[in-house]
């Protein structure tokens with residue numbers, strides 16, 4: 001059986017981190033006889049430059065046909081002047097909504113070797129293992145109406161709509177309860193139910209769902225407190241479930257608990273378990289082209305792809321063990337290095353993972 005993996009390098013450091021991840025996947029493909037075929041496509045600024053659109057029809061067709069998608073990152077200063085609908089980010093958002101990839105899994109796991117790379121004290125973060133389940137195709141990111149209009153007083157008014165339907169909340173809730181059931185049985189739903197009706201309803205629906213999961217302990221927290229608790233005592237969390245925008249913000253915060261945003265992988269799944277896999281970070285224009293980017297978040301995203309979309313658990317574990325062994329060797333890209341470790345480039349990190357495989 002051949003299966004197709006579509007790679008979409010995108011912009012900035014995207015091509016650099018995808019190149020290393022492709023090498024890892026090719027090696028894994030041979031070693032485990034997975035029969036994977038690789039296709040390439042364009043998205044984001046790279047696609048705008050080539051075709052005028054952030055998500056060309058051809059890319060969308062390839063994405064629909066693929067068994068799994070691996071994406072680098074999109075965006076950068078070159079395209080920041082463009083109108084919202086033409087921006088590189090629209091390419092990413094279009095893939096997420098077009099493929100209905102509503103379930104975004106962002107695991108914040110601290111490799112013990114990186115306990116001193118975090119900006120928090122080692123005792124606060126050591127043993128950290130959180131899963132953030134972020135709703136990815138709804139909420140304020142996609143709500144209508146949206147835009148900028150002129151008021152009767154002649155001033156501009158910007159507006160977005162924070163909306164969730166019951167069915168959207170139920171389906172992400174079920175993913176989170178199931179995940180908590182597989183882990184330590186604790187689910188914290190994060191909202192702003194003291195101010196926003198939509199998240200009051202979110203909270204009520206999570207409560208209703210909890211009747212089906214007696215083995216999971218559900219709790220609720222306001223997002224402002226959650227932002228604080230994540231740095232005060234992050235280990236109180238097991239699984240977090242939250243909406244699109246809160247999940248975006250909290251996952252960058254959680255990334256710092258693992259040492260660097262360069263360590264945080266993600267999976268975005270639809271109901272058929274087709275998935276798009278990408279690091280949580282962006283295109284990092286400040287370090288693009290320097291060979292300084294950490295490719296591990298993307299390499300770990302490939303491991304998630306093998307696990308969730310390609311049914312290759314052993315191959316996924318092989319990658320995760322290789323990453324751990326590279327960290328044991330003291331090799332670090334600039335974002336995670338500290339005293340006594342050896343600084344390496346993006347390529348050298350890729351080489352080391354390959355060698356460890």
Ligand code: NAD
Nearest residue numbers: 073074075076262280281282283284285286287293294335
């Ligand atoms: P960013 O995540 O690109 O960068 C934030 C900081 O983290 C920078 O200092 C960067 O150098 C560092 N960083 C990020 N990834 C790293 C890595 N792998 N190794 C080492 N350091 C890394 O966020 P930003 O600067 O706010 O956004 C830049 C562009 O990326 C924007 O256009 C934004 O829209 C886009 N973006 C895209 C995605 C995506 O494609 N999924 C995600 C976030 C941001």
Ligand code: IPM
Nearest residue numbers: 075089092093248280281282
């Ligand atoms: C992410 C990014 C995206 C988001 C942007 C680039 C659209 O920040 O994947 O976390 O906000 O979802």
Ligand code: MN
Nearest residue numbers: 248249252280
């Ligand atoms: Mn983000």
